Amino acid sequence: MLNIKHIIANPKEVEEKLRKKDPSVTLAPLISAYKEFAETKSLYDMKKAEANSAAKEIGEAVQKKLDPSPIKARMGALKQEISELEHRTDSFEKKYLSLLAQLPNLPFDDIPYSFDPKDNVCIKTYKDKPEKGPHFLNHLEMGAKHDLFSLEMGARITGSGWPVYKNMYPRIELALIQLMINIHVKNGFEVISTPYVVSEETMYGSGQLPKFKEQVYKLDEEHPLYLIPTSEVSLNGIYQDTIFRNEELPKFMTTFSPCFRREAGSHGKNERGLIRIHQFHKVELFAITTPDKSNDAFEKILASAEEVLQTLGLHYRNMLLVTGDMSFASSKTVDIEVWLPGQDRYYEVSSISNCTDFQARRSKIRYKRENIVEPVHTLNGSGLALPRLMVALLENFQDSEGNFTPPACLQPFLSLGII
Numbered sequence: 470m471l472n473i474k475h476i477i478a479n480p481k482e483v484e485e486k487l488r489k490k491d492p493s494v495t496l497a498p499l500i501s502a503y504k505e506f507a508e509t510k511s512l513y514d515m516k517k518a519e520a521n522s523a524a525k526e527i528g529e530a531v532q533k534k535l536d537p538s539p540i541k542a543r544m545g546a547l548k549q550e551i552s553e554l555e556h557r558t559d560s561f562e563k564k565y566l567s568l569l570a571q572l573p574n575l576p577f578d579d580i581p582y583s584f585d586p587k588d589n590v591c592i593k594t595y596k597d598k599p600e601k602g603p604h605f606l607n608h609l610e611m612g613a614k615h616d617l618f619s620l621e622m623g624a625r626i627t628g629s630g631w632p633v634y635k636n637m638y639p640r641i642e643l644a645l646i647q648l649m650i651n652i653h654v655k656n657g658f659e660v661i662s663t664p665y666v667v668s669e670e671t672m673y674g675s676g677q678l679p680k681f682k683e684q685v686y687k688l689d690e691e692h693p694l695y696l697i698p699t700s701e702v703s704l705n706g707i708y709q710d711t712i713f714r715n716e717e718l719p720k721f722m723t724t725f726s727p728c729f730r731r732e733a734g735s736h737g738k739n740e741r742g743l744i745r746i747h748q749f750h751k752v753e754l755f756a757i758t759t760p761d762k763s764n765d766a767f768e769k770i771l772a773s774a775e776e777v778l779q780t781l782g783l784h785y786r787n788m789l790l791v792t793g794d795m796s797f798a799s800s801k802t803v804d805i806e807v808w809l810p811g812q813d814r815y816y817e818v819s820s821i822s823n824c825t826d827f828q829a830r831r832s833k834i835r836y837k838r839e840n841i842v843e844p845v846h847t848l849n850g851s852g853l854a855l856p857r858l859m860v861a862l863l864e865n866f867q868d869s870e871g872n873f874t875p876p877a878c879l880q881p882f883l884s885l886g887i888i
Contacts, residue, residue: 470569470570470572470827470830470831471483471569471572471574471575471827471830472826472830473503473565473569476496476499476500476503476569477500477503480496480500483496483575484496486575486576487572487573487575489576489580489582489792489793490573490574490575490576490792490793490795491573491793492584494572494573498568499565499568499569499572502561502564502565502568503565505561505564505565506558506561506562506564506565509554509557509558509561510558510561510562512554513551513554513555513557513558516547516550516551516554517551519547520544520547520548520551523540523543523544523547524544526540527540527541527544567679570673570679570680570831571679571680573797573798574676574797574798574799574800574824574825574827575800575825576792576795576799576800576801577800577801577823580789580790580791580792580795580800580801581789581791581792582791582792583791583792583793583794584791584792584793584794585791585793585794586790586791586794588791589788589789589790589791589794589804590788590789590791591786591787591788591789592787592788592789592803593786593787594784594785594786594787595775595778595779595783595784595785595786596782596783596784596785597784598784598808599784599808599810599865601810602867602868602869603869604869604870604871605810605811605864605867606811606864606867606871607742607810607811607812607864608742608743608809608811608859608860608863608864609741609742609811610871611863611864611867611871611873612638612742612863614871615636615637615873616635616636617634617635617636617637617638617863618632618633618634618635618638618743619632619633619635620632620742630732630745630746630747631746631747631748632743632746632856638859640883641859641862641875641879641883642750642855642856642859643882644875644879644882644883645855645858645859645879646725646750646752646855647882648777648780648878648879648882649725649752649777649852649853650723650725650752652773652776652777652780653723653752653754653773653852654723656769656772656773656776657721657769658721658722658723658754658773659720659721659722659723660722660723660724661704661707661722661723661724662724662725663700663703663704663706663707663724663726664697664703665696665697665703665726665727665729666688666694666695666696666697667694667695667697667702667703667706668693668694668695668706669693669694669695670709671702671703671705671706671709672685672695672702673831674705674706674709674828674831674832675701675702675705675706675798675828675831675832676797676798676824676827676828676831677695677698677702680797681698681797683731684698684730684731684732685698685729685730685731686729686730686731696729697726697728697729698728698729698730699728699751699753699849699851700724700725700726700728700751700753700755701753701755701849703724703726704722704724704753704755704849705755705828705832705834705847705849706832708757708832708834709832709833709834710832710833710834711833711834711835712835712836712837712842713757713834713835713836713837713845714836714837715759715836715837715838717836718757718758718759718762718836718845719756719757719758719759719762719765719766720756720757720758721754721755721756721766721769721770722754722755722756723752723753723754723755723852724752724753724755725750725751725752725753726750726751726753727748727749727750727751728748728749728750728751729747729748730747731747732745732746732747742860743856743857743859743860744809744812744816744857744860746856749854749855749856750855750856751851751853751854751855752851752852752853752854753849753850753851753852754770754773754774754849754850754851754852755847755848755849756769756770756847756848756849757834757845757846757847758845758846758847758848759836759838759845759846760825760826760843760845760846762846763823763825763846763848764823766823766846766848767801767821767823767848770821770848770849770850770852771787771803771805771821771850773852774805774819774821774850774851774852774853775787775805777852777853778805778807778818778853780876780878781858781862781876781878781879782876783807783808783861783862783865784807784808784865785805785806785807785808785815785818786805786806786808786815787803787804787805787806788803788804788805788806789801789802789803790802790803790804795822796820796822798822798824798827798828799822799823799824800822800823800824800825800827801822801823802820802821802822802823803820803821804817804819804820804821805817805818805819805820805821805853806818807857807858807861808861808865809857809860809861809864810864810865811860811864816857816860817854817857818851818853818854818857818858818861819850819851819852819853819854820850820851821848821849821850822848822849822850823846823848824846824847824848824849825846825847826843826844826845826846826847827847828847829844829845829846829847830844834847862875862876
């Protein structure tokens with residue numbers, strides 16, 4: 470959530486920046502709603518002060534044995550006014566907060582301005598792009614050859630887009646998860662395990678609601694609970710309504726969890742197999758920091774995520790996203806994209822985002838320095854996402870006969886050789 474006071478003080482500047490992410494943004498309704506709230510709240514406070522003064526006068530009149538009836542009559546009228554003003558204040562507050570919640574985070578000034586993902590800027594590549602062998606098998610063909618997963622079995626159980634993983638697939642995936650957690654712990658991230666179901670308030674705090682309500686799975690109508698679309702949501706939720714001491718920050722966390730996404734809407738026709746599914750596993754990286762250490766935290770998350778791919782020996786590239794391709798809550802995002810030969814294109818396995826104080830304002834996560842209490846900055850990134858990483862391994866580590874040899878770094882977790 471943005472700072473409403475900053476918006477009121479700088480409406481043109483803020484609207485111009487917001488339109489670099491969403492050209493349909495207009496701040497006029499929000500500003501009007503906030504002014505209605507502020508004016509009504511001011512009148513409410515004034516009438517409350519009058520009522521307090523009248524109550525004091527009644528006490529003095531009784532003490533002096535004077536007739537308090539005229540003051541009590543005025544108090545009765547004030548109570549009615551206060552009740553009406555309280556209702557109007559609450560109504561106007563909900564209105565402006567609802568409009569405020571729909572605004573995305575402001576992009577940093579140095580983010581390239583565009584709405585076309587083709588304009589994303591490659592800022593780094595690692596290793597050379599591998600060539601396909603003459604008998605190359607894509608991940609679907611590799612899955613069938615080695616009996617690693619079944620889309621058909623999952624469809625019988627749940628529906629389209631819910632695979633069943635078999636034989637070596639889940640073992641390799643678990644080995645990858647252990648490798649990733651070990652790397653991130655080495656790099657100073659605390660391991661956390663959180664619930665996979667969260668409250669509506671927690672979803673709101675991370676910026677998932679109300680913007681992405683069509684993309685998430687809601688469990689219960691009477692007491693709304695949601696399956697997490699990413700464990701960023703639950704990690705952010707741990708510290709709702711928390712005030713840190715300055716010396717307690719920065720805080721770096723990592724966790725492993727399943728993620729659930731409806732993936733509503735159409736996607737590329739070539740996104741077959743495991744490229745886009747409704748449930749997948751992911752190792753998440755999350756940081757809470759003071760604003761002055763925000764950039765350092767971003768680089769630490771990025772470096773730790775990259776180390777996983779470097780350890781695996783996979784070719785990848787880092788892409789600085791343009792304004793129109795960034796996530797709702799982000800001020801800066803770098804996507805780590807791995808090469809998938811079977812798709813003949815790069816696919817994101819991690820999005821590293823600096824959300825500045827956007828989530829912190831929604832979740833009331835703050836820190837105290839001297840006598841000032843301010844919102845923290847939150848940052849997140851996958852470290853990394855599965856199963857696209859598994860697709861990359863199956864398609865990049867196969868021999869001429871379609872056999873798969875897991876990277877050497879996974880062998881201690883697998884204790885076996887070729888499948």
